[in-house]
Amino acid sequence: MKKKRFKDDPFAGRESENYERPIPSREFIAEKLSQTGRLFTFKKLAVELKLSEEVDLDALKRRLRAMERDGQLIRNRRGEFGLVKKMDLIKGRVIGHADGFGFLVPDDGGNDLFISGQRMRGLLHGDRIVARVAGIDRRGRREGAPVEVLERANSHIVGRFRAEHGIGFVAASNKKITQDVLIPAEHRGDAKDGQIVVAEILEQPTWRAQPIGRIHEVLGDHLAPGMEIDVAIRSYEIPSEWPEAVQAQIKNFTASVSEQEMAEREDLRHLPLVTIDGEDARDFDDAVYAERKGKGWRLLVAIADVSHYVKPASALDEEALTRGNSVYFPERVVPMLPEILSNELCSLKPHVDRLCLVCEMMISHVGTVRQYRFFDGVMRSAQRFTYNQVAAILQENDKPLRKQYTALVPHLEVLYDLYQVLLTRRERRGTIEFETTETQIVFGENKKIDRIVPVVRNDAHRLIEECMIAANVAAADYLAVNEVPALYRIHNPPTEEKLTDVRAFLKEFGLRFGGRKSTEPKHYRKLLESIQERPDARMIELVLLRSLSQAVYCSNNSGHFGLAFDAYTHFTSPIRRYPDLLVHRAIRSLISHKKKYHYSTEDIDKVGEHCSMTERRADDATRDVLDWLKCEYMQAKVGENFAGRISAVTSFGIFVELNDIYVEGLVHVTALGNDYFHFDSAKHRLSGERTGQMFQLSDPVQIKVVRVNLEDKKIDFELVTSSRKKAKTKAKRK
Numbered sequence: 001m002k003k004k005r006f007k008d009d010p011f012a013g014r015e016s017e018n019y020e021r022p023i024p025s026r027e028f029i030a031e032k033l034s035q036t037g038r039l040f041t042f043k044k045l046a047v048e049l050k051l052s053e054e055v056d057l058d059a060l061k062r063r064l065r066a067m068e069r070d071g072q073l074i075r076n077r078r079g080e081f082g083l084v085k086k087m088d089l090i091k092g093r094v095i096g097h098a099d100g101f102g103f104l105v106p107d108d109g110g111n112d113l114f115i116s117g118q119r120m121r122g123l124l125h126g127d128r129i130v131a132r133v134a135g136i137d138r139r140g141r142r143e144g145a146p147v148e149v150l151e152r153a154n155s156h157i158v159g160r161f162r163a164e165h166g167i168g169f170v171a172a173s174n175k176k177i178t179q180d181v182l183i184p185a186e187h188r189g190d191a192k193d194g195q196i197v198v199a200e201i202l203e204q205p206t207w208r209a210q211p212i213g214r215i216h217e218v219l220g221d222h223l224a225p226g227m228e229i230d231v232a233i234r235s236y237e238i239p240s241e242w243p244e245a246v247q248a249q250i251k252n253f254t255a256s257v258s259e260q261e262m263a264e265r266e267d268l269r270h271l272p273l274v275t276i277d278g279e280d281a282r283d284f285d286d287a288v289y290a291e292r293k294g295k296g297w298r299l300l301v302a303i304a305d306v307s308h309y310v311k312p313a314s315a316l317d318e319e320a321l322t323r324g325n326s327v328y329f330p331e332r333v334v335p336m337l338p339e340i341l342s343n344e345l346c347s348l349k350p351h352v353d354r355l356c357l358v359c360e361m362m363i364s365h366v367g368t369v370r371q372y373r374f375f376d377g378v379m380r381s382a383q384r385f386t387y388n389q390v391a392a393i394l395q396e397n398d399k400p401l402r403k404q405y406t407a408l409v410p411h412l413e414v415l416y417d418l419y420q421v422l423l424t425r426r427e428r429r430g431t432i433e434f435e436t437t438e439t440q441i442v443f444g445e446n447k448k449i450d451r452i453v454p455v456v457r458n459d460a461h462r463l464i465e466e467c468m469i470a471a472n473v474a475a476a477d478y479l480a481v482n483e484v485p486a487l488y489r490i491h492n493p494p495t496e497e498k499l500t501d502v503r504a505f506l507k508e509f510g511l512r513f514g515g516r517k518s519t520e521p522k523h524y525r526k527l528l529e530s531i532q533e534r535p536d537a538r539m540i541e542l543v544l545l546r547s548l549s550q551a552v553y554c555s556n557n558s559g560h561f562g563l564a565f566d567a568y569t570h571f572t573s574p575i576r577r578y579p580d581l582l583v584h585r586a587i588r589s590l591i592s593h594k595k596k597y598h599y600s601t602e603d604i605d606k607v608g609e610h611c612s613m614t615e616r617r618a619d620d621a622t623r624d625v626l627d628w629l630k631c632e633y634m635q636a637k638v639g640e641n642f643a644g645r646i647s648a649v650t651s652f653g654i655f656v657e658l659n660d661i662y663v664e665g666l667v668h669v670t671a672l673g674n675d676y677f678h679f680d681s682a683k684h685r686l687s688g689e690r691t692g693q694m695f696q697l698s699d700p701v702q703i704k705v706v707r708v709n710l711e712d713k714k715i716d717f718e719l720v721t722s723s724r725k726k727a728k729t730k731a732k733r734k
Helices: 012-018 026-036 042-048 054-069 227-235 244-250 315-323 339-345 387-394 399-404 409-429 459-481 496-507 521-530 537-546 578-591 601-637
Strands: 073-075 081-083 090-096 102-106 113-115 128-136 142-151 156-164 167-172 181-183 196-203 212-220 274-277 286-293 296-304 327-329 332-334 353-363 369-380 383-386 438-443 449-455 488-490 552-554 641-650 653-658 664-668 677-680 685-688 693-696 700-709 714-722
Touching (some): 026 042, 026 054, 026 081, 042 054, 054 142, 090 113, 113 128, 156 181, 156 212, 181 196, 196 227, 212 227, 227 327, 244 315, 274 459, 286 409, 286 459, 296 369, 296 459, 315 578, 315 601, 353 409, 353 459, 353 578, 369 459, 383 387, 387 399, 387 409, 387 459, 409 459, 409 521, 449 601, 459 488, 496 537, 521 537, 552 601, 664 700
Parallel strands (some): 113 142, 181 212, 274 383, 664 714
Antiparallel strands (some): 073 081, 090 102, 090 128, 128 142, 156 167, 156 196, 167 181, 196 212, 274 286, 286 296, 296 353, 327 332, 353 369, 488 552, 641 653, 641 700, 653 664, 685 693, 700 714
8 A cells, every 4th residue: 555645634534545755636736725825836736745856746646737727726927826705716618699899608507608709709619717707897797807828728610711812810600709810911822712611720710810710721722512511520629439438448349248248147038028219219328127016116227337338438439438429410429439339238128138228217106205325236228219109009099019019018008107106206396397308300301401300309308308207306315314425417496686676677568487585496486387378478478487497417416407406417318428327336346346546526527517518519519410400490481471489589680490390590779770779688679769669589570581601601581560568558659
């Protein structure tokens, strides 16, 4: 056993395990700086930490650089190190806006800082920075001034190459990046004016100069089929090629599980576990089985054991972490794991042996999980069902299907009975339920959209959802009880500012929102249930939905507001989400004392921040592709009239979503009528000063498609008719 150095460092044991010659931990350095209350130069800090040998000083330099990069420390112009949190500085990620300004989203979840267009000149969308609060702008927003760039997010930019007056530049496809990348003549390669290219950034932007780059790759002509996905993958820097080290690691994998691997695992192959997924699913990472136990149930949720194949710090693991999650584009997937794992070894295909990590739950007759346990298992799926098949069997009593799966129907019916009880408990708990419409694109020839259709959720979707939620809650409780540093899925309550706006909005309609002192999910649910018969229910739902925060991954278990749980995590999809893989490792370290778990809280938080980013990245990339495809689809419909509803109201106009085809476009404020329109953000409406005409969220309108800009992914509408309401009090004519 290694001898611990720096015994007064509470993390000395961990450092001794990880390093041959350990130095003080990050936590100890931060605590030392906090206690002294002053800044230190490198030399003075080394003396304070009692480090003098060259090898230790080099290690300290590397550690301080890493702490700077992660935004824990900042070095001033005199070369002194200080704690960011003690200097009233804010670290976070920059979100750019198409109009040139931006926002800093703080890592600690605080309110965003506005960054002016002038200050954005040295930044690009996605950069991580440290900023100070420079003041309050004319709209009452806190304004941020960048102090230091911690990490550049963009090494390459995808966009259209332009050559004008002898000057070459690339205009980014991602409209959140407004700076053009200058391309010197010697770095243009074979790029032709108007082509889609990838530019490597040689020099990042500064407060005085634009970014400079070189053409790295020519993707092709602007409107080539499938180009939109290639552009999105490169625009958002989504890794899509497997590194050589990963290919070398997976070359010895086969599609079958060996007897040796199945040894010492609980054998579930005699149980009729089944998978239930969508028609086009290829990776089956969860299977379920339920049986009656007295007045209650025994529920098994078996999840593909990805952690058996993807070991910590391996090439596979590093690439999976870099990707963070699988990205699902229309008709194309960029997977988190290679196909030999995602579609073979870790896919719970029917009638083949597969390794799994199982959550076994004993559930009472009222839906309470009385006991749970986790164990390593081996299973053999009895059937691959689709949601539509199960719904037909259980809801529609489809006789041919029931006859075809005679042996499995009783087991499905037991699952369905359990689902009804879990659903009732969900309602009593106060889970927030919004009726949102998901859509699916149906392609015709040449990858062109044929139509856009809604995805209809049935009881089979909800059955699986309830089983997965139960397993996720059990996993979160297991980790919390055992005090293991773990990654939770947290969803914070709405901010007081947003609640104030919601209450002001609801007051206009004579509605009251419960929980004036402490808002709970049940208050949302009660209000949503009370408005279902109202004609303006859709508008109120949208306002309530937009008041909620975004769920993220974090080591600090603050609960899940939307689902109304004190602890929640992601356990059930390790093939496509890295956080689930991390949760599996934590659980397996607890159920098998042979497994070591080397993650600190700091490590977990880094993974959580990264995976929250990759999740947003995937959402943004897929949204970009859908916007492109929808614009392409609407090009043939310019001049046609459609019915729709106002989906958003802004100071510059109203966004309208078309009924039945689920495409959104803008009616600019100048096209609303000959009047001065004033925007009320709290009430989500535009009101005419002279006419009193009012455009409010969810109002029905008739529009004409007047323009489609494929390059900017924008669709412009013109108002034909609307149920434009008159404001209660008209302004007097002057």
